Amino acid sequence: MYCEETTVNELKSFYRKYPTIKFAKGEVIFQQNEVPAHVYAIKSGVVKVSNLSADGVDQLISFEIIDDIVPICWAFSKTTKALFYYQAYTDCEFYIMSKEVFEAHMANNVGFANAMLSRQVSSYVGNMLQVDALEKTRAYTKLLYTFRYLCLRYGRDIRRDLVKIYVPLTQQEIANTTGLTRETTTLELKKLREQKILSVRRKYYTVDTSKLNAQIDDEYDPGIDVSMLTKVV
Amino acid sequence: MYCEETTVNELKSFYRKYPTIKFAKGEVIFQQNEVPAHVYAIKSGVVKVSNLSADGVDQLISFEIIDDIVPICWAFSKTTKALFYYQAYTDCEFYIMSKEVFEAHMANNVGFANAMLSRQVSSYVGNMLQVDALEKTRAYTKLLYTFRYLCLRYGRDIRRDLVKIYVPLTQQEIANTTGLTRETTTLELKKLREQKILSVRRKYYTVDTSKLNAQIDDEYDPGIDVSMLTKVV
Numbered sequence: 001m002y003c004e005e006t007t008v009n010e011l012k013s014f015y016r017k018y019p020t021i022k023f024a025k026g027e028v029i030f031q032q033n034e035v036p037a038h039v040y041a042i043k044s045g046v047v048k049v050s051n052l053s054a055d056g057v058d059q060l061i062s063f064e065i066i067d068d069i070v071p072i073c074w075a076f077s078k079t080t081k082a083l084f085y086y087q088a089y090t091d092c093e094f095y096i097m098s099k100e101v102f103e104a105h106m107a108n109n110v111g112f113a114n115a116m117l118s119r120q121v122s123s124y125v126g127n128m129l130q131v132d133a134l135e136k137t138r139a140y141t142k143l144l145y146t147f148r149y150l151c152l153r154y155g156r157d158i159r160r161d162l163v164k165i166y167v168p169l170t171q172q173e174i175a176n177t178t179g180l181t182r183e184t185t186t187l188e189l190k191k192l193r194e195q196k197i198l199s200v201r202r203k204y205y206t207v208d209t210s211k212l213n214a215q216i217d218d219e220y221d222p223g224i225d226v227s228m229l230t231k232v233v
Numbered sequence: 234m235y236c237e238e239t240t241v242n243e244l245k246s247f248y249r250k251y252p253t254i255k256f257a258k259g260e261v262i263f264q265q266n267e268v269p270a271h272v273y274a275i276k277s278g279v280v281k282v283s284n285l286s287a288d289g290v291d292q293l294i295s296f297e298i299i300d301d302i303v304p305i306c307w308a309f310s311k312t313t314k315a316l317f318y319y320q321a322y323t324d325c326e327f328y329i330m331s332k333e334v335f336e337a338h339m340a341n342n343v344g345f346a347n348a349m350l351s352r353q354v355s356s357y358v359g360n361m362l363q364v365d366a367l368e369k370t371r372a373y374t375k376l377l378y379t380f381r382y383l384c385l386r387y388g389r390d391i392r393r394d395l396v397k398i399y400v401p402l403t404q405q406e407i408a409n410t411t412g413l414t415r416e417t418t419t420l421e422l423k424k425l426r427e428q429k430i431l432s433v434r435r436k437y438y439t440v441d442t443s444k445l446n447a448q449i450d451d452e453y454d455p456g457i458d459v460s461m462l463t464k465v466v
Contacts, residue, residue, distance in 0.1 A: 059365060061361050061365055079358075083358065083361075084361070108343065110340065110342070110343040113347050114339055114346050117339070117349055118309065120354055122311060123357050124353055124357045127357060127361065128294050130364055131360065131367065134364065135293075135294075135367065137412065176368075179368050
């Protein structure tokens, strides 16, 4: 019941009844503090979630991808406004529906509720791995853990032990995600590429997960299920 | 439908049919990499989730509290083993059930699935705020954001603008959660206490959220719904 196919179908078959809206790369989707008018379900593209400080710095929190709901905190009535700042990281298209319709469908359709739950658990587990990465003190280790988390949350197997991350990343974005300086990030990424743990083509990273795991010294060999890997079309 | 009362009742009315098991403070609940035999739903107490490295250091990832499911990643078939190390942070009691029973109940009971979904979104949003805190560079700011996140995820209003965090925390644990040194943590916590933002009694912190928010310089005034605050008995 938790296989990724079922999840995707349950969500898609509901969403596709609704009209769509497009945002070009860089456009603001929701301002921080805005009271959204609608729930958006991502049809395609990547949404960047960040926290704006008064001096205009935006701190990257997360990326949301296909089938994710934005803004999640408002759609699930955890907050009355958008908790973060939502921007189109790539060109995006969303299914658009009222919050009432979204809630009613969840309340009445057990398949949809379970599919949504499965997505949310993936996001939560992905986030736990991000916390794990952020708490590392050595730059090199932090990057190893960051790429593991990116593989799990945004990656797809393209070959055995080879995962492509479907979110384009500049070195500056990787620096922002990890809290490292741009200079340190550049230096450490170079080491990872030299060891053939990473390769990059037009901002899309591919990770040799077998080489990556060999370098990680924790107890953990989680036997990640393929359903953990987010499918991106 | 998403009010906290409904959520708690939906979960409790299912869990309480099952036998319970107790763990004393400090006992290991699941080893990292272990294939669990059962799903545990927390009846009381706090569970510490951490990542063990080969040299035995444990890195605090999260706390799980009343009504949370452990280990979440395995219970929802995201991994085939426990992804992290689970330890009783206080004396704990769990409802114990088979994974099959847990899955079948979710698949067949829309109220339960929605209650579980609401919990997971809270955990996810809480985690996004933790990531936000971890990415801050100044120690003082990092602690302000950490306490906001702890209030949202583990706190309960005891008076207007006064939230008690229901997870006991030593200064060492706060240092671990934030990635700061013990010395810096002690120094910065003293500042927060002097400004009456925090008070602490037997490791339980109380936060003046109005004073806390006044110090946070971001754009964000999320109008957190009371349902975001986890109820702890």
